[in-house]
Amino acid sequence: MTEVSRTRPTEIGLPGPTPRDMLRSMRFISREPLAFLGRMAAEHGDTVAFPIPGPPVLLVNDPADVQRVLRTGGRSWSKQTVQYAAFARVTGPGLLAADGPTWLAHRRVAAPAFHHERIEALGGLVGEAVDDAVAARLRTPAFASGDVADLAELCHHVGLDVVGRTLFSVDLTGQAAELLRTTGSAAELVVRQGRSLVSTLAWAPTPTNLRLLAARRRLARATAGLVAQRRDAVGPGAASYGDDLLGLLLDSDLTDEQVGDELVTMVIAGHETVASALSWTLMLLAEHPAAQDRLRAEVAAAGEVSFLRHREALPFTRAVVDEALRLFPPAWVVSRRAREDDHLAGRDVPAGTLAIISPWLVQRRAEDWPDPEAFDPGRFADGATQRPAYLPFGAGPRLCIGRELALAEMVVVLARLLGEFRVSLPPGYVRPAPETLAAVQPEGGMPLVVTRA
Template structure:
C-alpha cells in the first residue's frame, strides 16, 4: 500500500492529484468515486497540512455522522465557503448556536405544519402543469427552471407565512448567483481574500440578499407573532436578532428550495426515461378520487419510492464534510484531530457492493422500509436535515398533481452532471411535458 498521507491508508499520489486537476474541476463527484473504487471505501488524499480521508464505507459514515457525531465539526472548506452566503445558519453552523436555532425552528417542521405545506405543494404542481400547457406544441419545458419557479409559493409560506411572489424570486436568484460565485472561487487557485472581480460580484450579490431579507423580516414583524408556524415568525418570536434570522432565511433557501428543485428535476428525468416506472406512477395517481393532499401521501408508495430512488442516484448533498475535533478510529483507520473527512454520498449510493445494478433506476428498492446505513441523501444522526419530511411531502405532492394530468418524455440524451452546491444537469434539462388524453386543463 502506497501512503502519501499521515493516515495509514492508501490513496492517490501527489502526482496523481496533479494529473487529475482537470477531472476534479470538471466532475469532482466522479473523481472521488474513482478514488474509493481504486483505493477502497476509506482512502486518503494527499493535501498539504491537513490529512484528508475520503469515506464511502457505511460503517465509517455511521461512525462520523451518528455514533460519534459530536467529535466532528463543520469548520471545513465546504461549509466555510457556504457561510460566505448563508452566514453561520443551520447548514454551516455548529455548536450551541446551532442547537439553539434548531430548537427554535423545529415546530415549523412538525406534522401539523406539513399539512399546510401539502396544500401549497399541490398548487405548485398545478402551476408547473399550467406552465407546460402554455408552451407551443412540441416545445420542451426547461424543467430545472420550472420546478424552481413552481416551488416559490411553498418557500414563501414556509419561510414567512406570506405570498412572497415579489421577493421570493429575487432572493432565490440572488442566492443562486452567489452560490455559483462561491463554487468558482473555491475551485480557483487565487486566494479568496484578493480583490478580484469575482469577490466584488459576490459582495454585490450578498448585499442584494441582505436587502430582500430585510424587506421580508420587516413585513413579517408587522404581522402578529402569537403562535407562529413559519420560520421567520418562530425566530422573531424567540427574540433572535435580524442578522440571525437573515442567516437562517438564506440557509433555508439553499437547503430547501435549491435541493427540492434539483430533486424534482432528476426524478422527472428518470421517470421520463423509464416508461414502466412512469406507467406505475400514472396508475397510482389515477386511483386518487380528487386532487392529492396530505392524507393521500401514504396512498402513493410507488411515487415516494421513485423519489427515494432519484435521491439515491442524484443526492443533492452529493458530498458531506466534517473536521475531526478529537482523535478517532473510522473504518479501521486512525483519524487524528484536525483530519478533514469527506463523505462522498454519490459514491456510497452507487457502490456495486451495496446496491444491485447501482446505476439503474429501480424504485422497487424502496418498496419496503428498511434501515440502510448506506443511504444518506439528507445526512444522518443529529445533523439529519431538519427539512427532510417537508421536502419529501412537497416532492411527492408536486409530482402527483403534475402527473395526474400530464406525462413526461425525454427531449434529448441524458445530461451530464454538474456537481456544484447541489447536483444539477449541465445546461439545464428540457423535457416534453404533455397533457394526458382525456384530462382537462
Template structure:
C-alpha cells in the first residue's frame, strides 16, 4: 500500500471538529512534508482556530486559540505529556534530556540545572558570551573590504555554539566547532526525517537514517565524555563548579544522564539562538532606520550585558521580541492527553489525543496581531506590551529553561556586531524561504552585506 492509499484508508475518530479529509491530505502529502508551516497556515485560514487531522485511532488536533493553548500548556499541563512522535524523534539524538523527556524525572533534572540560568549566574557569564562574539567576529569579519557578503546564518551558528560552550560548560569549543556543527546539522536533519516518517522504522533496524543517527549520537557523546572527564580531572575538592556541567556532576546523575543533558543544551541552546539572530539581522538589514536606532541605543549604553533589561534597552528588546514573534525558533509544540479532556469548554477529546500548537501560526493570528505579517517592533514598546498568544519559548511548567539566557545572549551579540558593522541587503536580494528543522532556519543561509563603521 502506497502513502496515498494508506492516507485514504484512515478512519479518524469524529470529535466534531472540522478539518481536511484523508483524500485532501493525500493530495498534498509531499508538500506538507516539505513545508508544514505553509500547510498549517492554510488549514487555519480555511477551518479556523481548531483543526482536526485524519489519523487512525486517537485524534490529532491543531489548536490556535490562545486560551486553548494556555489550557493545554499551562493550566491543565499535568494532563498532557510529551509522549509524541516529535519528542520521540528528538530523543533519538538527545536521549531523554530536558527538552524531549516525557518521564516524571524531568522536573528533578530541571531543578539541578536551574541555578546555571539564575540571574547571578547570567551576570557572571555575560563576559564569556561577549568574548565568544568578539573572537568569532574578529576572525570572520575583520579586516574586510566594504560590501563583502557574509553568510550570517553560518556565522551565528558558530557564535552561538562558542557561547554555549563557554557559558554553560566553561569550555572553549572552538577546536571542536566544525565537528559539532556537522553533528548538530546532521542531527537536526535526521530528527525531522524521523519525526515525519509515515511508518518510522524500529531503532535497531540498520536503515540509512538509523545508522546516521547512531554515528551522530556517537560523535556528540564522545565530545561530551571528554568534557565530563576533563572536568572531573581538575576538580580536586569534589566540587565541580557552578556552571551547568558542574551542577549536573554535583547532582549525582549518571554519566549517561549528564551526556543527555549536555547534548540537549548543545542542540537546543545554539540552534534556537543562531536562528533567531539570523532572522533578526535580516529584518534589521531590511529596515536600516530601525537598525540605526538599535545601534544608537546599544552604543549609548555602557557595555550592555545579559542582564540589561527592557527598561534600559527598550528598542533592542522590542526588536528581539518582534523577531521572535515572526520567527519563533520552536515552530511547533506537541502534547498527548493522558485522559479525556474538554478543551475550550466544548470540545471533548479522548485519552491519547495529539494536540499540535504552532507558535509560528499563533503569532500571526490577525485578531491578536494587527498587520500580523509586518515587522513592527513598536508593538512591544510601552508599559503593557502584548503577550496574549505570544509563546516563543513555550508556556507553563515546560517553559524553556534558557529563555533569559537566550535573550541576554542576543543582546550581547547584537551589541558586539552592530557597534562596528553595518548590515544591509546585497544586490538582487530575495528573502530566504523558511526551513523547518529543530528550529526555523533560513533555507540556503542568510547572505547579507557587511560594511565596517569607521570612526570619524
C-alpha cells in the first residue's frame, strides 16, 4: 500500500492528502476504494479534501454533515455527479439516477406500489420465492446435508425472483441466468466508471463503453418484453394495467422507454442490494453460531408472522438484519453535488462542491458505535434505527423507496432458510473480501456449509 505522507490544509481550510500522495495512491484507490477511504478518514479526520482540479471534492464522514447533505438533497445538494451519470448509462434516468422534477414525478407514480397495505400482501410471494430457490439448490439429490453451497448465488436468485413476483407479477426464473449475468456485468462496468472523479466520454468506443452499451440493450429488450406481455394480457382500452409497480407505471403518463428505465432500475437495485445484505448476514450468522441458534429458536416459537409486523414477532431476527446492514451496507458510497454555497465541517463550501459519503465508514465510526467492527445485534435491541450514523438505505427525501419491502424480505428469507438449514464455516475459511460493485458483494461468492437443521 502507498504511504500517505502528511495532512495538508487545502484552499477551504480542510485537511487532506497532497497531490503527490494522490498520484501515488491511484492503484490503491482502484483496487481497494473502501480501504483507501478508511485510511483517509483515519489520517485526516471526518472531513477530507482531495486535491482534485475544480470545485472541492470532500469525503464527508461526520454524521451531522452527512445528514445535512442527504436531507437537503434536491434543494441544496443534487445527484449531478459522475457516480450517478455512470448509473444512468445503464438504468436511464430512473429513480436511482434521476434528479429534480423528473425524480419527484417518477417517485409519485411508483409510491403506491410500496404502500404498507400492498407490501403486507406480498409476504406469501416472498416465501414462495425462497422455497423455490431452496428446492432448486438445496433439496436435490445432488446436494447432501453438510455440503458447501454458494449462498450468495442463492440470494441473488431469490432477490431477482422477489422483484419479478412482487413488482412485476411475473416469473423471472426463466430469464434469471441472463439477467444476473447482464446486471452483474453492468454493475461492474458502472462502478469502474463511477470510481473516477472526472467524467469520461460516453460516446468514445472504448471497450468499457461498448460493453455497457451491449448490457443496456440486453436489459432494454428484457424490460420491453415485460411491457409488451402486460399490454397483451390486459388488452387495449383497459381502465388499468394493475396495482403492481409495472401496472402503475403503465397507467401513468410515462413513455414506454421511461417505464423500461424504471424496470431496469428495480431489477438492478431491487435484487443487488438484498442479495448483498443477505449474503453478508448469513456469513455473520455462520461466524456466530450462538446468534444463529437464538434466531432459529425465535423463528420456531413465533410460527406464522405478519410480513410487515415482523419486528414485533421476530425482534432478534430483525436486530440481526439491522446489525448486518450496519456492518455491510449494500450502498457503500453515495455522492452529491452542491447546487449552491453551503456550510460543512465549520467551513463555507462553494457551489459545485462534490461530497462523497460512505455508509460503510459512517456506520463504523467509533464515536457512534463502540467496538464498531464487532457483530452485536444487541445494538438494535430497542428497535431504534433512526440514528444519524445509520443510513443503509440513505436518508432524507431520497430514502430508498423499497426500504420496508427489503427489510421484510430479508427477515422472511432468513426465517425460511434457517428454519430448515444451519449454516457454518467451511474448512480453511477466510472471510470474503468486499467487492465494491453497485452493491458491496462478497468477492468469490459466499461458500458456506449447509446442514439440515
